[in-house]
Amino acid sequence: MSTSSFSLTRRGLLAGSASLVLSAPMINRGWAQDPTPINMLAWYGHAEPDMVAEFEAENNVKFIPKYYAGGDNMLALIAQSPVGTYDIILSDAEFVQQLNAAGYIEEMDASLFPFDDFWPQYQKFPGHWTDDQLWSVMVRFGLLGVSYNTDALTRDEAMSYNAFWNEKVKGKVGHFDWHLPSLGQISLLNGNNNPSPFDIDEAAWEAVMEKTLSLKPQVGGYFDYGGTFASLKNGEMLAMCGIGDWITGVLQKDGAPVASVIPEEGGIQWTESYSIGKGTTKHEIINKFIQYMLSPRGQVRSIQMAAYPGLSPTKSGWTAIQEANPAEAERSGLIEGHDQSPIKLLEEGRLFFRDIPQQQSLEDWNDFWSEYKTA
Amino acid sequence: MPSRTDVYKYVWRLPLILWQGLFFVVPLLLMVAMSFWLVRNYRMTPDFIFDNWERMLTRGYVWNAYEVTFLRATVAAALASLIAFPASFALAFRVSETTRRWAIFFLIVPFFTSYLVRVYAWQVLLAESGPINAVLGFAGLGPFTMLNSGFGAMVGYMTLVLPLVVILQTFSLAAIDKNLIEAAANLGAGAAQRLFNVIIPAAKVGLILGAVFAFILSFGDFVSPFYLGGSKPPTLSILIIDTTKSGQQWPRAAVVAVMMIVTLFVVAFAAVGAAYGRRNG
Numbered sequence: 001m002s003t004s005s006f007s008l009t010r011r012g013l014l015a016g017s018a019s020l021v022l023s024a025p026m027i028n029r030g031w032a033q034d035p036t037p038i039n040m041l042a043w044y045g046h047a048e049p050d051m052v053a054e055f056e057a058e059n060n061v062k063f064i065p066k067y068y069a070g071g072d073n074m075l076a077l078i079a080q081s082p083v084g085t086y087d088i089i090l091s092d093a094e095f096v097q098q099l100n101a102a103g104y105i106e107e108m109d110a111s112l113f114p115f116d117d118f119w120p121q122y123q124k125f126p127g128h129w130t131d132d133q134l135w136s137v138m139v140r141f142g143l144l145g146v147s148y149n150t151d152a153l154t155r156d157e158a159m160s161y162n163a164f165w166n167e168k169v170k171g172k173v174g175h176f177d178w179h180l181p182s183l184g185q186i187s188l189l190n191g192n193n194n195p196s197p198f199d200i201d202e203a204a205w206e207a208v209m210e211k212t213l214s215l216k217p218q219v220g221g222y223f224d225y226g227g228t229f230a231s232l233k234n235g236e237m238l239a240m241c242g243i244g245d246w247i248t249g250v251l252q253k254d255g256a257p258v259a260s261v262i263p264e265e266g267g268i269q270w271t272e273s274y275s276i277g278k279g280t281t282k283h284e285i286i287n288k289f290i291q292y293m294l295s296p297r298g299q300v301r302s303i304q305m306a307a308y309p310g311l312s313p314t315k316s317g318w319t320a321i322q323e324a325n326p327a328e329a330e331r332s333g334l335i336e337g338h339d340q341s342p343i344k345l346l347e348e349g350r351l352f353f354r355d356i357p358q359q360q361s362l363e364d365w366n367d368f369w370s371e372y373k374t375a
Numbered sequence: 376m377p378s379r380t381d382v383y384k385y386v387w388r389l390p391l392i393l394w395q396g397l398f399f400v401v402p403l404l405l406m407v408a409m410s411f412w413l414v415r416n417y418r419m420t421p422d423f424i425f426d427n428w429e430r431m432l433t434r435g436y437v438w439n440a441y442e443v444t445f446l447r448a449t450v451a452a453a454l455a456s457l458i459a460f461p462a463s464f465a466l467a468f469r470v471s472e473t474t475r476r477w478a479i480f481f482l483i484v485p486f487f488t489s490y491l492v493r494v495y496a497w498q499v500l501l502a503e504s505g506p507i508n509a510v511l512g513f514a515g516l517g518p519f520t521m522l523n524s525g526f527g528a529m530v531g532y533m534t535l536v537l538p539l540v541v542i543l544q545t546f547s548l549a550a551i552d553k554n555l556i557e558a559a560a561n562l563g564a565g566a567a568q569r570l571f572n573v574i575i576p577a578a579k580v581g582l583i584l585g586a587v588f589a590f591i592l593s594f595g596d597f598v599s600p601f602y603l604g605g606s607k608p609p610t611l612s613i614l615i616i617d618t619t620k621s622g623q624q625w626p627r628a629a630v631v632a633v634m635m636i637v638t639l640f641v642v643a644f645a646a647v648g649a650a651y652g653r654r655n656g
Contacts, residue, residue: 075417076623102416171520177606177617221523221605231605234502236522366621367434373617374439374608 035062038282038289041077042067042090043272045307054301055292061285069225070178071095078104084279088286093271094355096136097127105275110134112287114294114314121346122313126353128273136273139293140302140310143269143342143351144181144244145262152238159263161189164241170218174237177222179369180354181242181268186212188265193349197268199358209368215241216375232258245332246270246308252331262340266350269342272310296320304328311342403636410629417623431630437614441634444610447525448594451532455589456582458533459540464574466541467548479545482538494531494602501527501603523605531599536589543588547581548574583650591639611635 035056040047040063047065056062068074071092078086079102091099099105110132115123118138128136146158152172157163164173175182180198187197187208200208220237221227228247231237233256240247244267248258274290276283292298299317302310304325311332312318318336322329333340345351357365413422431437466475485493500507501521508518521527551574559573575582593599597612606613611631618628 070620072417072620072622079416079418079623174605219607220520221607222609223605224601227602227605230498231523234499235504236502362622367436370434370436370609370614370617373606374436374443 033060035060036282036285037061038063038285039085039087039277040065040090041074041086041088041277043069043307045305046090048306050304050306051301052289054297055289059285059288061289071098075099075102075104078102078277084277084281086277087280087282088289089275089277090139090272091136091275093125093127093136093138093273093353096273096275099275100130100135104278105135106278106280106283108134108137108276109287113137113290114316117294117314117316119313119315119343121343125271125273136275137290137294138271138273138313139290140299140305141269141271141313141342142244142246142308142310143260143262143267143340143345144185144242144354145260145267147232147240147243147245147248147258147260149232149235149238150257150259155259155261158239158259158261161185161263161265163263164215164218164239166239169238172220172236172238173215173218174220174228174231174240175222176228176240176242176247177224178242179365180356181270183208183212183365183369184268184352184354185241186215188268188352191265193266193352196352196355196358197266198352198355201359205360205364209372212368212372213375216372222373232256244270246310249309249332250307262345262350264350266352267345268354269351270354300324303332303334406629406632406636409626410633412626412629414622414624414626419623419625427624427626427630431627431634437631440609440611440614441638443608444594444612444635445638447528447532447600447610448590451529451536451593452586452590454529455533455536455540456544456586459537459544459585460582463541463544463548466545467551475545475549479542482542485534485538490535491598491602493534494598497527497530497534497603498522501530522603523607525604528600528604531603532589532593532596535596535599536592539592540585540589543581543585544578547578547585550581551577580650583646587643587646590642594639594642595635 038061042065044067045051047063047067052063066077066086068077071094074089074091075095075098078089078099089099089105096105113134122138122141125136125138128134128138146161146163148158148163148169152168153163153166157166157168163169184197187200187204190204190207190211192200192204192208221231223231223237228240228243229251232240232247233251233254243260245260248256248260251258274293276286280286293302294314294317296314296316297320299312299314300320303312303317303321309328309332311334312321318329318334321332321334329335330338333342335341337344342351356362408421409419410427411423411425413420413424413426466478470478499505502508503518503520503522507521511517511519521530555577556569556573559569564572595612597610597616600606600610601613601616604610609617611634615628615631618624618631
């Protein structure tokens, strides 16, 4: 006779355990809802775990990225997709106006974002606002200057775009295969810095083309993203036109003898901004994600993004990286007064936002780039 | 009224006709049509304008790329044929049937791996700091710039086409009636005479087809000129990529593609004419 109303036999234990195991997935499903999918259109790396895993875990969301390579590619992907396909769009700043003109993005609520924390130069970024209407929020940027092999060139030699014509790198100068950054840099070398290397008249454009063609004997190749990495890493190219720390910063971590500097003639800034895709129903969580990316911890992640490093437009981002990783803050110039500090460069008039040509058509620049490559 | 034999004949032909229609003729017609379309706001719009043709055919860089592509493909076809011939000759006439089968098997093995992967391997091998230059360095030579050059691109073309050319040449040479060669020898023909007057004419079809395949594959290749040639200078396939990247100009890229296809048709038909044409006299 049992002495208790509850008795556990071996058979009962096995049956109970088995039913518990079998019902576990149901219990789990009942406790936690499936994560909300967020469709993101972005450059590679922005929806990788190092950038979004923390936010995903905290908010039970899952980013589903569609990666593109270049602004044209981005616009084409949106143009070929139904409205509402992408909840959040990361775009190069110079394409925001085109996104807006084509009606691919929604107006944003400026009061939700910490613009007071932005460096003043970035609070009203060109093209992101129409009067007081906000269309895109800048989250990171980077600088394009002279990227070079430190065994081949000294920093002093690299402090001018004339470094690309240096005999020591003859046949070893590579181009990132996109006309805007390379031609922009040569425009700067020609002294086109007022108002911008991309806002030049026909005579200046002719001079840029002539100067560019004179670089041809120095050129060793034209490379995509992967080829740029490989050719700098294996020493096939000793200097690279049209890139910056977004490439060499990654290679430096691998121990490659490469570096990037903003030369005396000035540098070009690439800028990445988030917009809300037209037709999305997930405004609240997208705004929360952009707020997260602009927070100090989000900016620390962005500055050290595994795919390619970036710089922070916020003051608290600078402070956070100085505390979290002083060496990275020093390396990337995110210290006030640093000679490569983007704010200092802006104040000195040596930093220009990458743009599309203002007095020529994009086709003119692209046609010349094709001619240059076959010259 | 068609006979029963005729019906069977058409039924057996049907899969090939359907396949060619669906996967060659229809896409080709679509591409030709696309070359007259318009791109507006990064979106293609069906139209019938000649702007794309006018623009591409009047640009110097398009013709420069055409010249480079044609020249490189011609050199690749000639080089592959010349390099392949001694090996094919040996496999056809100097080794046993078993050895030849194994050799053919090993010539097919490279196709088991991705061409892109093989080209990436060449990037490592051809680099100035790579093993080939290291070995040459022991002999006091180099370092030589092999990557991002025409030489690098040609190495890639050979990687792509050489095994195929050897196989085609070998089949063609092995099929020659040996009695013809013996007869020529019995009639006093020397080795060179037997080669040029008997063997090569008898294997003409296979030799020409090998060269044509080498030309076709090299002419349209993107991987080697890009990853081993450093896009310096760009070929037509690189130009297609550049054109689509810039403003999503697929119609302009279609113009380049049509130029390439027309060229390949002309070369292929000329080659087939040369291969199967009757000799005069």
